[in-house]
Amino acid sequence: MFAVGPIGGGGTFQRFLNLSSRVATVAGKNCHGFSRLVAVRSSKCDRMPERSWHLLLVIPVLLSLYEAAVSATPQEAAVLAQLKDIWSIGDNKVNRWNESVDACNGPWPGITCGLKDAITVPKKCLISNTSCKVTHLDLSNSSLTGEIPFILGGLSNLLSLDLHGNQLVGEVATQLFYGFPHLCHVDFSYNYFNDTIPKLNRAKIEDSNWEHNCFSEYGGCRLLPNMRPLCECQNMTALLLPKCPSWVRKNPIVLYVLVGVCPFSVILCSFLVVMFCFLRRQRKNPIIRRTCSSKIQSVECRPFTYQELEEATNNFHDNRLLGCGGSGSVYQGRFANGSCMVVKQLVKAADYGDTDFWKEVLTIGAIHHPNVVRLRGYCKESRGLERLLVYDYMPNGSVLDALLSNDVHLLPWSRRYSIALATACGLEYLHEHCSPRIIHKGVKPSNILLDRNFTARVGDFGLAKIGCSEQTHIGPQVFVDPDYVLTGRLTDKSDVFSFGMFLLVLIKGRQVLETPGKAQLFSRIQVLAKADDPSDFVDPRLRGVFDKTQITLCAQIALLCTRILPDLRPTMGEIRRILDGTANIPLTTSLINSPGSSSRGSFASECPTPSIGSCYGHRAGSFISDCYMSSSICHGGSDSV
Numbered sequence: 132m133f134a135v136g137p138i139g140g141g142g143t144f145q146r147f148l149n150l151s152s153r154v155a156t157v158a159g160k161n162c163h164g165f166s167r168l169v170a171v172r173s174s175k176c177d178r179m180p181e182r183s184w185h186l187l188l189v190i191p192v193l194l195s196l197y198e199a200a201v202s203a204t205p206q207e208a209a210v211l212a213q214l215k216d217i218w219s220i221g222d223n224k225v226n227r228w229n230e231s232v233d234a235c236n237g238p239w240p241g242i243t244c245g246l247k248d249a250i251t252v253p254k255k256c257l258i259s260n261t262s263c264k265v266t267h268l269d270l271s272n273s274s275l276t277g278e279i280p281f282i283l284g285g286l287s288n289l290l291s292l293d294l295h296g297n298q299l300v301g302e303v304a305t306q307l308f309y310g311f312p313h314l315c316h317v318d319f320s321y322n323y324f325n326d327t328i329p330k331l332n333r334a335k336i337e338d339s340n341w342e343h344n345c346f347s348e349y350g351g352c353r354l355l356p357n358m359r360p361l362c363e364c365q366n367m368t369a370l371l372l373p374k375c376p377s378w379v380r381k382n383p384i385v386l387y388v389l390v391g392v393c394p395f396s397v398i399l400c401s402f403l404v405v406m407f408c409f410l411r412r413q414r415k416n417p418i419i420r421r422t423c424s425s426k427i428q429s430v431e432c433r434p435f436t437y438q439e440l441e442e443a444t445n446n447f448h449d450n451r452l453l454g455c456g457g458s459g460s461v462y463q464g465r466f467a468n469g470s471c472m473v474v475k476q477l478v479k480a481a482d483y484g485d486t487d488f489w490k491e492v493l494t495i496g497a498i499h500h501p502n503v504v505r506l507r508g509y510c511k512e513s514r515g516l517e518r519l520l521v522y523d524y525m526p527n528g529s530v531l532d533a534l535l536s537n538d539v540h541l542l543p544w545s546r547r548y549s550i551a552l553a554t555a556c557g558l559e560y561l562h563e564h565c566s567p568r569i570i571h572k573g574v575k576p577s578n579i580l581l582d583r584n585f586t587a588r589v590g591d592f593g594l595a596k597i598g599c600s601e602q603t604h605i606g607p608q609v610f611v612d613p614d615y616v617l618t619g620r621l622t623d624k625s626d627v628f629s630f631g632m633f634l635l636v637l638i639k640g641r642q643v644l645e646t647p648g649k650a651q652l653f654s655r656i657q658v659l660a661k662a663d664d665p666s667d668f669v670d671p672r673l674r675g676v677f678d679k680t681q682i683t684l685c686a687q688i689a690l691l692c693t694r695i696l697p698d699l700r701p702t703m704g705e706i707r708r709i710l711d712g713t714a715n716i717p718l719t720t721s722l723i724n725s726p727g728s729s730s731r732g733s734f735a736s737e738c739p740t741p742s743i744g745s746c747y748g749h750r751a752g753s754f755i756s757d758c759y760m761s762s763s764i765c766h767g768g769s770d771s772v
């Protein structure tokens with residue numbers, strides 16, 4: 132009956148192979164109508180014809196005769212190893228992949244293999260020492276985050292790919308599917324993919340599920356049916372989708388008509404408006420062009436492994452410690468590719484859930500503006516309760532570092548004015564151009580960082596939202612909005628208040644940090660703003676070299692910013708325009724006699740001065756001796772990543 136083949140008993144085996152490959156061929160032609168991988172497993176895609184049921188009796192006998200020594204293709208093994216690096220999170224399936232055995236030969240959850248030569252496959256590939264191939268990848272509900280790594284396309288034998296129920300973001304490129312010529316089933320539902328659903332017009336992929344993602348149309352204004360609600364997408368994908376006006380949400384048909392009937396006129400009008408604004412802005416506003424240009428880029432914030440961060444920071448060694456804040460410790464990280472970044476070890480806020488935290492981190496990671504410090508990555512593993520974020524390294528440290536430095540030439544007045552303007556630009560961007568808006572809550576000299584050109588960048592933004600901004604640092608209460616202290620209501624005007632105090636620091640120098648109470652500071656701002664000659668009141672470290680008009684302007688802005696009633700304070704956009712000269716400050720008289728300022732005295736007496744005198748005095752010493760270190764050890768640009 133069976134001829135003896137090259138491998139012992141191979142005749143039987145050969146015949147089995149022939150039969151099973153026939154079975155497989157038949158099954159391969161019947162790839163229809165499935166919705167989930169669960170269904171796939173029992174589907175016609177894998178099912179043998181009923182006539183061949185007796186083969187099932189033969190399989191166990193054969194298995195006992197031939198030792199199973201199966202292996203995925205080398206390419207698949209390499210791809211899976213890389214996927215394990217990227218997607219091992221907590222106790223998910225990927226983390227349980229056992230690299231000491233082959234993917235087709237061991238407990239690799241979510242992976243099913245089939246005989247290499249078969250067109251489609253029996254359930255398990257444990258038949259012979261012929262090679263196998265990875266045919267099913269099921270990483271559903273595995274807490275996967277980030278974008279789909281392009282290497283996934285290297286699993287070229289996949290029949291079924293299931294990634295539903297994760298937190299994957301970004302676009303799903305149609306090109307990815309060119310890598311899977313045999314794919315029958317795709318389930319990408321319940322993620323946060325955006326852009327457009329890829330065109331899978333190959334006849335074979337008949338069963339695909341894209342529901343509950345963030346795919347949208349009309350420039351993101353209207354999400355497709357069965358997609359996540361807009362607000363969920365805005366929070367998660369960092370798409371910064373524009374908010375739809377309520378009439379669009381109520382009557383989407385109007386939008387269809389508008390966009391369908393007169394697309395040309397809409398495009399033409401928008402073009403003219405943009406050109407008009409651009410030319411006007413260019414004529415009126417040279418500084419904003421330079422410092423306030425902003426651009427949302429695709430998510431470039433990537434996951435780091437704990438080992439990578441350990442190596443970069445020399446095991447979080449003290450000799451890499453740049454500073455300690457209320458939210459955690461900051462280390463300088465030197466990475467294998469030569470880049471220099473900052474690793475921030477955040478103390479975990481107990482009441483802030485993992486999912487919310489990482490969602491927020493992804494949103495922050497998508498923010499890109501020349502005056503904000505860029506979040507470059509995050510690490511989900513940790514050895515304790517801490518969480519790790521990776522930022523661009525700012526070679527000139529913080530404004531606080533510069534103020535505390537012995538080098539009096541670090542902060543000449545012209546540089547201080549540029550810092551004020553750049554900080555205003557960064558905050559304006561966070562308040563007015565991010566959706567949802569970001570309130571910093573910790574504007575103070577240690578959070579305004581200086582890049583290699585001494586351009587100021589706002590750091591630590593967004594941390595307040597993820598429960599990691601404890602105001603415990605050197606004299607920070609000076610910067611905290613008293614209205615927030617009294618009412619607990621946090622608005623963008625709280626940042627405006629802090630910015631006013633920051634301006635005062637730029638004018639008067641570190642003596643502001645040493646001043647015990649807000650009441651005293653308020654009266655100093657008033658004196659400064661009214662003074663004909665402010666020379667007596669400015670930082671002695673400036674040695675009399677400054678622009679008096681600019682000092683007075685800054686003092687007047689500080690006065691506006693620190694008004695007691697938040698509604699009377701200007702917005703960051705208004706402040707930026709005053710600083711860059713495209714708007715005028717309201718008349719000085721109205722400034723000084725404004726209701727806010729006239730009630731300032733009574734506020735000072737009403738509002739108990741926080742006990743920062745002792746607190747500051749106590750903390751300052753320990754801060755400087757324990758934590759303050761020079762931050763200019765690392766050479767190489769922060770932009771090099």
Ligand SMILES: Nc1ncnc2c1ncn2[C@@H]1O[C@H](COP(=O)(O)OP(=O)(O)OP(=O)(O)O)[C@@H](O)[C@H]1O
Binds near residue numbers: 455573600
């Ligand atoms: N991106 C960075 N590049 C270079 N140095 C940095 C960077 N971020 C922080 N630092 C340094 O680390 C110090 C501490 O930063 P951190 O933000 O933790 O402290 P903080 O602002 O004083 O505290 P808080 O957590 O209350 O905001 C800064 O003063 C600065 O010297």
